Amino acid sequence: MRTFAVIALAGLISPPAEGAESCPPRPEETVRVAKAIDGDTLGLEDGRIVRLVSVLAPKAEAGELADMTRRLAETARTALADAVVGRDLGLAVTGRAQDRHGRILAHAFLDGNPDRWLQRDIIVKGLAWVYALEDNYRCVGPLLDEEARARGARMGLWATKLGAMADGGRPQQLSGRTGRFAIVEGRVDSVGERPKRTYLNFGTNWSEDFTVYVDRGDRARFDTADIDLKGLEGRRVRVRGWILDDRGPAIHMTNPEQLEIVDAR
The missing domain is CATH 2.40.50.90 (OB fold (Dihydrolipoamide Acetyltransferase, E2P))
Structure with missing residues (x-):
């Protein structure tokens, strides 16, 4: 080291x-x-x-x-x-x-x-x-x-x-890190639209896999920044924030500054 x-x-x-x-x-x-x-x-x-x-x-x-x-x-x-x-x-x-x-x-x-x-x-x-x-x-x-x-x-x-980023496709890497800050990188498997929230799912097992969610009241910030949350499906992204326990590890994303799109179209 x-x-x-x-x-x-x-x-x-x-x-x-x-x-x-x-x-x-x-x-x-x-x-x-x-x-x-x-x-x-x-x-x-x-x-x-x-x-x-x-x-x-x-x-x-x-x-x-x-x-x-x-x-x-x-x-x-x-x-x-x-x-x-x-x-x-x-x-x-x-x-x-x-x-x-x-x-x-x-x-x-x-x-x-x-x-x-x-x-x-x-x-x-x-x-x-x-x-x-x-x-x-x-x-x-x-x-x-x-x-x-x-x-x-x-x-x-x-x-x-400490500089290593967590892999969004391997939620076990976030085990025991609830309440701690993390930078997580991975490919968005799917995007779920609900009346009150938008979910970025990094796996198919929603009760265990890593998830990022955006509340309805925060969506306008992403629209202003020309970020189409639904369009992130299949994209590789980097998200930063504090790890929450929401039926699996999660980050609550409130503003575009928490998000970086890593891959290029």
């Missing part, structure tokens, strides 16, 4: 990506960082806590990969601390402003400079995965582009087993 070295400040801050349109957002508030709680969460000098939205750093957890996840989690936290503790950050809220724990959900910019987007710098070095939520998905697109580059270069977590 490749050694995962601590990434210093000099390597963490990278130049801005091109073609990001309206992203990254402009910072709206300046704060000072007191500590890095983990690889995606910061404690501020005024006592508030910031959760860096759209990036998910590894967290220490039990299981066969416990040593690896603990090491990667500490690497991400150390790199973030080296980059930002004692410095000013500009914050920009682009969706829901707080989570249920009262943490600020924001994009962050070193020294308030919009060209020094912290989320992008974390993803570039393979320190986290990109995720998207129904109420907080702006600017996920540019981060996915950076994640793809980091994955191709086997940076950070992408050089380890």
Whole structure:
């Protein structure tokens, strides 16, 4: 296994990506960082806590990969601390402003400079995965582009087993992962249309196989993005989100940023 070295400040801050349109957002508030709680969460000098939205750093957890996840989690936290503790950050809220724990959900910019987007710098070095939520998905697109580059270069977590994608055709790979984030790739076997939901089925045994579902209220986002959910039948796709237990492993897809079409027509 490749050694995962601590990434210093000099390597963490990278130049801005091109073609990001309206992203990254402009910072709206300046704060000072007191500590890095983990690889995606910061404690501020005024006592508030910031959760860096759209990036998910590894967290220490039990299981066969416990040593690896603990090491990667500490690497991400150390790199973030080296980059930002004692410095000013500009914050920009682009969706829901707080989570249920009262943490600020924001994009962050070193020294308030919009060209020094912290989320992008974390993803570039393979320190986290990109995720998207129904109420907080702006600017996920540019981060996915950076994640793809980091994955191709086997940076950070992408050089380890944590960077392995689950196979949507092998639901046993998702056994025991309920409640955990995953990126799942596979071919859509069929698409089921129901009044309240659309189902992407990755097998024929719907009580055991992996499934992705989209609720009726979320379908308009896919229409706006010119994604025909029914047309995904037979296509190879990549979906990201938290694994649910819905008569077999499932992901609730709420927005197009969770979906990548892997094959080409």
